[in-house]
Amino acid sequence: MNIDTRIKFRHLLCFLEIARQRSFAKAADALAVSQPAISKTLKELEEILAASLFERGKQGVTLTAAGVAFMRYAGPCVQALRDGVSSLREGEHEAGQVRVGVLSTVESLLIPEVVRRLHQRHSALVVSVATGPGAYLLGQLRVGELDLVVGRMTDSPDIQGLTFEHLYSESMSLVVRPGHPLLAAGAAALGQLGDYPLVLPTAGTTIRKHADSLFVQCGVTPSRQRLETLSPALSRRYVLSGDALWVAPQDAVCLDVQRGELVELQLGVQEPGGSVGICRNSALALPLAAEQFCAVLREVAEAYREGLFS
Incomplete structure (x- = not known):
């Protein structure tokens, strides 16, 4: 017809x-x-x-x-029509572009390394990164404004009808600044968690469910003093400036812990978190730049799983 x-x-x-x-x-x-x-x-x-x-x-x-x-x-x-028009503009057809939605779970560690490797291998490549809540980014993916969304999102109802590729599973960490009082509290630290301000992912997000689960496992009522944000930069600065506790995805704080800038509290419990991966709209053919991005992302994720990249 x-x-x-x-x-x-x-x-x-x-x-x-x-x-x-x-x-x-x-x-x-x-x-x-x-x-x-x-x-x-x-x-x-x-x-x-x-x-x-x-x-x-x-x-x-x-x-x-x-x-x-x-x-x-x-x-x-x-x-597709927008891409066709853009490809004919002077000079733009010579450089590839990928538009990626990035959740906070991968913003600090994984994505910077992916972009670094891509720019080492391709002389003309634009990586456009959008951040925000998963529901917003998946909505942008659904209507063709993004090529890919990367992060932890399998529990989101907004993923229905989209295609998800698992990369790795990631646990949650509870971190504080060096010298925090809880570090010297020993076994009593668990019972004192509710005495300090908290930094948590925004309410209603997939990652928040995993953060809340950590306190359920500890049997502790969380503090009512809270900073709720998806910004790793804001969370990091706030925690370093006082006695707040940050419930964060492991790769958001991995480098900080290795450098000694943040310290992970060892509570004897672990929240396994969720599946980190790539989400795409299967109705839309991926541009070459997006295929290249996915290939390098899989490469970096494999190294991350095996402990070869951090």
Whole structure:
């Protein structure tokens, strides 16, 4: 069957922006048009497709089953056109580019090494890295704004319909600054954990569940003084400036511990954490630069698993 020529680029942009923002008002702002214009454009698309693409609710709009099915093709279609236009701009076709969403679990150690090795091997390569909560990054991947997302995300409901490749499993660590009072407390340290401020991943994230599990295993009620953030830089600076405890993924603090800048508390319990890996949208063909990124990422992850890289 031929493509219905009534479907225009603006219809696809409108659909994708509503799906991304989960709000007609926010989609209108993002596209710099009025909300009635957004509603009219979507209505035109739904009439052409003879299907309802969104359900309205108190929490915003969500994709219907038909909307999810259409998303699988609309996102890659728009991104392919964008890539085609970009490839013809002067000079841009000579350099590859990969757009990667990076969760905090791999931001500090794994990704810098991957980028370093890539730039050693390729004279013209742009690695564009986006950070943020897993739900946001997976949403960007779903609509074709990112080529890959790397990190710990298998427990997220937003991964449904995407493809995940396991790289390694990683545990959580509880770290403090050198000279922290708990380091001299010995066996009593476990009972004193609730007396100090905490640095935790943002509530509602996959990694937060593993952080909370560590305290459950210890049988300790966590402190109500908390800094909740996904930023390793902010977490590190706050912990070094006082007596806070940081529940962190192992590779976020590995180098700090090796250099003696942070110290891991040995509690006799371990939270195994989750699976770190690569997530991609299988409906969208990976550009060559993204394939190269994946190859080096697998190489670095293998060295990490075997203890050869740190």
